[in-house]
Every structure is written in C-alpha cells, then in structure tokens.
Amino acid sequence: MSFFKKHGLVVGTGLVVGAISIALVAFGNPKNMGFCIACFLRDIAGGVGMHRAEVVQYIRPEIIGLVLGALVMSLIGKEFAPKGGSAPLTRFALGFAVMVGALMFLGCPLRMMIRIGGGDLNAVVGLIGFVAGILIGIFFLNKGFSLKRTYDLPKLEGYMPGLTAIGLLLLLTFGAGLLFFSESGPGSMRAPAAIALIAGLVVGALAQKSRLCTVGGIRDALMFKDFHLLYGFIAIIVTVLLGNLLTGAGVKVSFVEQPVAHTDGLWNALGMVLVGFASVLLGGCPLRQLILAGSGNADSGVAVLGMVVGAAFCHNFKLASSADGPTANGQIAVILCLALVALIAVLNLHKQKD
Amino acid sequence: MKQIDARGRACPEPVLMAKQGLKASPAGIEVLVDNAVALGNVTRFAQNAGYQVQSTAGEGDTHKLTITK
Numbered sequence: 387m388s389f390f391k392k393h394g395l396v397v398g399t400g401l402v403v404g405a406i407s408i409a410l411v412a413f414g415n416p417k418n419m420g421f422c423i424a425c426f427l428r429d430i431a432g433g434v435g436m437h438r439a440e441v442v443q444y445i446r447p448e449i450i451g452l453v454l455g456a457l458v459m460s461l462i463g464k465e466f467a468p469k470g471g472s473a474p475l476t477r478f479a480l481g482f483a484v485m486v487g488a489l490m491f492l493g494c495p496l497r498m499m500i501r502i503g504g505g506d507l508n509a510v511v512g513l514i515g516f517v518a519g520i521l522i523g524i525f526f527l528n529k530g531f532s533l534k535r536t537y538d539l540p541k542l543e544g545y546m547p548g549l550t551a552i553g554l555l556l557l558l559t560f561g562a563g564l565l566f567f568s569e570s571g572p573g574s575m576r577a578p579a580a581i582a583l584i585a586g587l588v589v590g591a592l593a594q595k596s597r598l599c600t601v602g603g604i605r606d607a608l609m610f611k612d613f614h615l616l617y618g619f620i621a622i623i624v625t626v627l628l629g630n631l632l633t634g635a636g637v638k639v640s641f642v643e644q645p646v647a648h649t650d651g652l653w654n655a656l657g658m659v660l661v662g663f664a665s666v667l668l669g670g671c672p673l674r675q676l677i678l679a680g681s682g683n684a685d686s687g688v689a690v691l692g693m694v695v696g697a698a699f700c701h702n703f704k705l706a707s708s709a710d711g712p713t714a715n716g717q718i719a720v721i722l723c724l725a726l727v728a729l730i731a732v733l734n735l736h737k738q739k740d
Numbered sequence: 741m742k743q744i745d746a747r748g749r750a751c752p753e754p755v756l757m758a759k760q761g762l763k764a765s766p767a768g769i770e771v772l773v774d775n776a777v778a779l780g781n782v783t784r785f786a787q788n789a790g791y792q793v794q795s796t797a798g799e800g801d802t803h804k805l806t807i808t809k
Binding site: 463465467469472527528532533535536537538597599602605606609610611612614668669670685 | 747748749750751752753755756759775776777780784785788800801
C-alpha cells in the first residue's frame with residue numbers, strides 16, 4: 387500500500403490542525419496557543435466560575451466544536467458507541483493529574499507541538515519529559531497494566547458529552563452576562579466565536595476519523611514500531627513551523643520571552659513527564675479524550691471532567707505556572723500527582739492470562 | 741486456534757494482547773474486538789508483522805480477526 391493511502395488521513399489531519407492553529411492565532415487566540423486542550427478546558431472552568439483567575443476565563447468554542455465534530459463524524463461513520471465502566475474514578479484522577487502536569491508546563495501535548503513550531507525551546511525540554519513519561523507508562527503496560535474493560539451503556543449516556551457541549555454553546559450565546567469572561571490576559575485573546583467553533587468542528591471530525599493522538603504517536607512508535615500516528619504528530623509541528631514563517635508570524639528560536647511560557651527546564655520537563663505517564667494510562671492524550679468522549683465513550687468523558695476540575699484546583703490553589711515560572715504549590719502538586727499516578731499504575735497490574 | 745478476547749479494552753491493550761498472543765502462538769490467533777479503533781489497530785499491527793488478517797463481523801459490534809501466516 388502506498389504511504390499516502392496508508393497514512394494520508396492522519397498526515398492530512400495533522401496539516402489541517404497545524405494550519406488551523408496558525409489561523410486561530412491570526413484571528414486573535416494567544417500566541418503559540420491556536421489550539422490547546424488543557425488551556426481551553428481551564429478557560430471553560432474559569433468561564434463558569436469554577437476558578438476565579440481573572441486572566442483565564444472564557445467558554446472556548448473550539449472545545450464545543452471538537453466534541454460535536456467528533457460526535458457527528460462518529461455517527462456518520464457508524465462508530466458512535468456508548469461505552470464505559472472501565473475504572474471511571476481512576477480515570478477522573480488521571481485526568482486531574484494530566485491537568486496538573488499540563489498547567490505546570492503551560493500546555494497540553496498539542497500546544498507543546500505548537501510551541502515547538504513557534505521556536506519555543508522550553509517546549510523541546512517539555513517533549514523530552516513527555517517521551518520519558520510515555521516510556522514509564524509503556525513499562526507498566528508491558529507489565530500488564532489495565533483499567534479493565536468497558537461495557538455497553540444506554541444510548542443517552544453516549545450523547546451526554548455532546549449535550550454538554552450544546553449546553554455550553556447556549557450559555558456562550560445567551561448567557562454571557564452570567565459567565566466570567568477575561569478582560570485581559572490569555573482568556574481575553576480569542577478568535578471570533580463562529581470561527582473558533584468551525585475550527586473545532588473540523589478538527590473534531592478529522593481527529594475522530596484519523597484517531598490522531600499525540601500520546602499514541604510516540605507510544606506506538608516505541609512499543610510496536612508503528613509510526614502511523616507519529617506521522618500526524620510530525621505533520622502538525624512542520625505545518626506550524628512553515629505557517630509561522632509564511633504568514634510572517636515568525637519563528638523565534640529561544641528559551642526566553644516566549645509567549646505564555648516559563649523557562650524553568652526541570653519543571654517544564656517534570657510537568658510533561660506527568661502528562662505523558664498519566665495519558666498513557668488513560669489510553670490517549672487530552673485531545674483524544676475529548677474526541678472519544680464525543681464519540682460516546684463515557685470513561686473519556688469522566689477523564690475530561692477530571693481535567694476540568696483539576697484546572698479549577700490549579701488556579702484556586704495557585705498550582706498553575708505563569709510566565710514568571712512555576713509556583714511552590716505547583717511543584718508539590720506535580721510530585722504528589724506523580725506518586726498518585728505511579729500508585730495507580732502499580733495497583734492495576736494484572737497478570738497476563740494465557 | 742487460540743482466541744484472545746480484547747473486547748472493551750482501551751488503546752493500546754488490544755494490540756498488546758495480540759502481540760503477546762502471537763509471541764506464544766506464532767502460527768496464528770483469533771482476536772475478538774468490539775470497536776473500529778481496535779479493529780484497525782490490530783489489523784495494522786498484524787499486517788506490519790507479516791501476517792494475513794481476515795475479519796468477520798459477529799454479534800453487535802464484535803468482530804473476529806483471524807490472524808494467520
């Protein structure tokens with residue numbers, strides 16, 4: 387089979403995700419943050435008042451679009467399947483831990499790639515930590531880690547993430563007065579809602595169809611020498627890099643003065659170790675969890691809720707980093723979460739049956 | 741032929757189960773999966789490892805993959 391036939395969809399999805407990320411920044415999203423699942427879930431947590439960090443509050447239509455795009459595409463492809471029941475509260479805790487790690491680094495794996503494409507060398511340090519975290523996760527998978535199987539659930543359960551997304555869209559459209567929207571800082575920098583929504587719908591649909599997953603790319607390459615998903619990963623970085631050069635947005639290769647980033651290498655790396663490790667145990671990156679939730683997977687829905695609550699904790703208790711660097715509280719939280727994730731990994735080892 | 745039940749398993753467990761199954765029975769195995777992602781992933785893995793894969797639809801979402809040399 388030709389390379390294009392085999393990998394075209396995932397590479398194409400990577401190109402579109404990269405291009406849309408560049409476009410969203412041009413339309414007003416924060417720099418190097420065209421698409422960031424962690425940041426946008428954090429903004430939504432703030433938008434509904436779960437935290438009161440005034441600079442990061444908004445109902446990001448990209449997230450609404452991602453979930454609905456995945457839902458529609460899974461229905462079209464007859465892949466929509468309401469399933470769940472595979473250790474939901476453990477998944478909640480893992481989602482929480484992913485967010486603590488992501489807000490230490492200041493971005494999910496997707497934003498890490500977008501930051502690399504913008505020349506942010508701190509994100510390369512993050513990538514090293516991310517790969518290390520994935521390797522730790524693979525070690526446990528090979529030892530027999532499993533959160534056990536899912537089961538069929540009532541149809542409505544599968545539609546709940548989509549209905550939640552529609553609820554958020556209604557809130558955004560009609561309830562803006564009730565909500566908390568940033569007037570300064572990253573939360574105030576936003577592409578027009580309609581454009582952001584369409585961007586989310588397109589990426590959600592393509593990511594559902596292609597299974598694009600930032601964790602899966604590195605995991606499958608290391609575990610099975612299967613580079614399929616990694617091609618999508620590389621396509622995103624290359625597109626963002628080229629896009630930044632071609633649109634004149636520029637690529638500034640440096641550690642210092644990068645947008646919404648800090649330069650503490652150790653904690654950038656450790657934050658992403660946590661994200662990589664916990665995401666492998668979840669079976670996919672934050673983007674993938676949103677897509678699976680939209681396609682009816684209630685377990686991934688619970689993981690997303692864990693991320694949203696985690697984000698609220700991070701800002702209520704000053705765990706999240708800022709451009710000034712990590713906080714002491716954040717450092718303690720990352721260590722505690724690493725210990726928690728390790729405990730979850732050890733306690734879910736099951737002997738392989740013949 | 742040895743049968744592996746990978747139904748309901750999240751990424752990448754079905755592939756890992758198939759890999760371990762083929763290590764134990766290199767001649768071939770059957771793998772049960774119940775979603776399109778696992779179906780695609782196990783098929784791609786087995787083909788990359790040089791096996792033939794035949795898929796038959798079963799009850800509900802279940803697919804039986806027959807993996808042979």
